[in-house]
Amino acid sequence: MPVFTLSKQLSFPPPYLAIKEGLLAVGGDLSPERLLLAYRNGIFPWYSEGEPILWWSPDPRLVLYPDELRISKSLRKVIMKRLFHITFDKAFEAVIQACAEAKRPYGEGTWITDEMKDAYCELHRQGYAHSVEAWRDEKLVGGLYGISIGRAFFGESMFSRVSNASKVAFVTLVKNLRRLKFDLIDCQVKTDHLIRFGAREVPRKLFLGQVGKAIDSS
Secondary structure, X not given: OOOEEEOOOOOOOOHHHOOOOOEEEEEOOOOHHHHHHHHHOOOEEOOXXXXXXXXXXXXXXXXXXXXXXXXXXXXXXXXXXXXXXXEEOOOHHHHHHHHHHOOOHHHOOOOOOHHHHHHHHHHHHOOOEEEEEEEEXXXXXXXXXXXXXXXXXXXXXXXXXXXXXXXXXXXXXXXXXXXXXXOEEEEEOOOHHHHOOOOEEEOHHHHHHHHHHXXXXX
């Protein structure tokens, strides 16, 4: 299948037309309107500095249902020690900057470009993008950010400067989303880290149906 080139028109091709690796389209922009349309249709941007904007909709999709959260015994002990102070939306720009600076496996550079940071900071100002912060001795030591639409949360990136900081932040987020009756957390692609928390791969068709329901029923 071909990879579609986006025009200025605010639209995306159907996700099922993505190539095997999940790439659906190239180009467009990172306006709030386009980003929100993308997430509502199970599509997200992911590209490196110097590349055009790449839009993805992988099949299968990694999803964590809040009721299926798993916490290891060792992490439970860490949480009980209250080593971190967890907050929401207190330092969004600092969190996304820290995610951009975090070291990636195999020496890969960041995919969070300046253009991406500006776009998500604007979504934060509009009330769609949210951050979770882990503090220790009044220093930001871990956190994550993502997009919230209806009863669906779309995770984007996390970082940790101290062991377990991002894990505690993530668990706190999931528990809060469970309390708020969120249906799902989109984790995008498979990672062993998120599998250990109870995330699992589901067919894209099922995921898209669940996202639509989570957004429409809010």
